[in-house]
Amino acid sequence: MTGTTTRPTVGSLLRAWRERRGLSQLQLSLDAAVSARHVSFVETGRATPTPAMIERLAVHLDVPLRERNQLLLAAGYAPHYGEHPLDAPALRAVSDAFRTLLDAHLPYPALVLDRWWDVLDRNRATDILLDGCAEHLLEPPVNALRLTLHPQGLAPRIDNLGQWRRHLLSQLRARIDRTDDPRLRELYRELSGYPGAEDGVADAADVVVPMRLRIGAQTLSVFGIAASVLSATDVTIDELHIEAFYPADERTARMLRAGVGG
Template structure:
């Protein structure tokens, strides 16, 4: 349902999301059970979308929860999704569930990150990755991107730092395009400006002057993070999980990142630490 609109600007925002998703007005209309003419009227400000229509279009455009609230406000409606601090008593069950999940991943490192890559929880095994990291990078609230890419962080121990750094920066760029966060963009600019990794004569950082990865270090199915630890190279594959159908902005932006062994030697070594 729509009414004749004053120019609220929500149509321009919805058009921006549609173009970013590379979806035509007709395709969006079919997904949202509407018409291309109706979508065109909304985008040009000739019609004011109902609250239900704003949410329906946002759903089909895969707009992040925080941005859905912004769309509703611009359209003249109240925000639909709450933003509750993680330490709020109402989040007790969520915190306990995440702690149990992190413990289940031991002896493999696992972290819970928010939308700004702040580490909000970690399991015992994650301390292995923090070996040698400067204290100022671990001071609360610690940031996973700073810890990983800072010259005084994990970076000097990452054997394939050029590849891993490029992958992390590309990941941040994709997220910036999705959430349009000035704070996230500032973080990206900061970590991207850290001194580049040292390179050998062949232009790559290799194993020639350091320990060799026990299992070859490479995984055929994904880029591993190769980390030096006490004279050996451990190989990890990163996996990220999020919550389905979140109704809170805080929960929507949480991600559980686990570092699973990419070879048998790494797995055996991690299990040996617990035994």
């Protein structure tokens, strides 16, 4: 006997997103300017929402573009948002902009990361971070979180590993909460099983939590700033961001300038 899998309906998916965001039907209806009765009918399957209604509710539920396409498919509509590879001609302007930002950030490290923290591009300043990492962690696709927290990656050289681990895992948990992505959940299970604890109290003199990484006999101290495209209508672009690292002190700035220039 062959088992069958029941595919989720658009109503059940919308209800799950609403509950994930901690909203009642009434709160969602007020935010989206629709009746609570209609929201209820959509969730229970008594009404089939139009593509425009799905989009309206998805916007107010902060549903990412990938998952908006899934909502449309569940309702029997075609996906609205394209998903091109980063090297596709349609994305050339954006990919060129990312490359310009990577190059302009030299002599400091910067990477282009996707939704799962896989490295899609990086500038040459990142080479200084990778010395001593196991070869298998550097085989594409390189995952930035795995590379950082793996015991054969950067982790043994991070002086404040507990702080940095807590910072990275909290970012990962936040993205899981936003996307409900099973691949991210699996990544969290993997990383949280690595040796180390989420501990460490921030130094009272710090205004950000830096990553303090030993490079030879010296310690490099950097903090990150993330940037993304705010007006994306393509799934690939919507899921990309640049992680740019800046020196947290003048000694680190000198080290990075010497590491690239010398």
